[in-house]
Amino acid sequence: MDYLLHVLILIAIYSILSVSLNLISGYAGLLSVAHAALFGVGAYIAALLALHFHANFLVGILCAAIGAGLISLVVAAPSLRIHDDYFVLATFAFQVIAFGVMNNWIGLTGGPMGLPGIPQPTIFGVVISSHAQFLVLAAGFAVIAALLVRRLVRSPFGRVLKAIREDEVFAQSLGKNVMLYKLQVFAIGGGLAAVAGALYAHYITFIDPSSFTVTESIFILAMVIVGGSGSIAGSVVGAVLLVSLPEALRFVGMPSSVAANVRQMLYGGLLVVFMMFRPQGILGEFAFHRK
């Protein structure tokens, strides 16, 4: 039973990640492979605040979101000058640098040894210790994140994002400040990724850089693309599918050493197949077409 709850908690955390990346990549059309880095920034901020300052869980999550939101502006900055595949490369660079800092700044992050002993969250005096309680917490945050993104993309703000995605120069010609929109969408998306990171840190109670690699970024991107770019329901479907499919491998009796590789081959293969036959994903509306 705990195992099932564990998978559901992971699905909730990854839903926050895929919905927030969808806001950046699916709605604003800014394909990013730095999402795991922002996820990691959130996890580290929350963990460090809890370990060194005994910060309250909610304060930690808020600080993580603000901190990662600010750092997201650094990721977004290159998009003001470069576009499409060059921008992907810039986000790649940010991801590698962020991993380098997490892995090498041993004084702050513990390096490859990670940060153990992150306390379980306490909310208004209640300690969240069982899987069931944590699931309620994580699912609550996932629902809030999805509703927030839904509200954003259905507002005039969201319509401008789609206009930027479809034709940036056109949006600019209508007097929209494209730069400002790009910075805002990254700050919001990165902040949400950090919320997922803080939840993850408090749930696993241990973090190390290996959870925030470029492969993890591609994994989150695969959820967005398989589920459907520009569809919030799609991102949730993507998270459910890509988290639960590899778990199914356990039940067919695959040894865990093989399963890790097969899991990655599965989502790599899904990316290729979806690009070839359904680039807009299961429920999506945007197919990264030519501008």
Add this chain to the structure above:
Amino acid sequence: MGQVLANGLIAGSAYALVALGFAVIYGTTRFFHVAHGAIYTAGAYITYALAVLCRIPLGVAIPAAVILSCVLGLLTETVIYRPLRRKYAAALVLLIASLGLYVVLQNAISLVFGDDIKSIRSASVQEGFNVLGARITLVQLVTLGVAAALFVATGLLLGRTRLGKALRAVASDLELARVTGIDTDRSILFAFGLGSALAAVAAILVSFDVDMTPTMGMNALLMGVVATIIGGIGSIPGAAVGGLLLGVAQHLGVWKIGSQWQDTIAFAVLLAFLLVRPQGIFGRKLRKAEI
């Protein structure tokens, strides 16, 4: 200091070879072929399989490995990229498919060969020659020589022959090239064959020097891409200069601040170039629509 420069130039010449292969493919197709990194890894592991596991002499195993990697490169083009190009897929779609393909190939290699370090070095460690106060081994000298020879050969092939002219025509406008009677599919196929062979040669040389792991390709690819962008994308002398500059910059950085920051240095250089001079040292100024 002399040793640092020598090490930088040797690492740089391997980066330059990867950059050259990458630039030949990017220069013709205008999309980021991330799976190039997996072809590179495959080159090293096929050599290992033939020379160490099947005990075939190196003189036969190395050419065979280069040819097999070349075939693998041709397969990626015909099975995945060509059908996508037929659907007029955007460069971003090809990039995402390529990311997926990279993940699949890398995990296939680690599934077959395992994650531990494999070696094709047969002889014991040699002391090396003394060149201007720096110790250089035979393998490293061969690397420098082979890289220089391949650069000259590729430069002549692309700059002086009809085939090279066809590749440049395809690069500048696929449709127009087809209208003038160039077999565009064959030109692109040739670019993939040549690029993949160059990657395999680089991988074999590097694995003689520092052995191999399944993730070696990601690092090599990233360094190759960084070198390509520093030098100016699509330019052959650019790839050479970019690779050597990157190698030297990295080794100077390592010497001053420590080896764990190697990737971080490379990507900081990349970000600086993307922001300040995205067309690289030798590239021509791009119009906004092209970047």
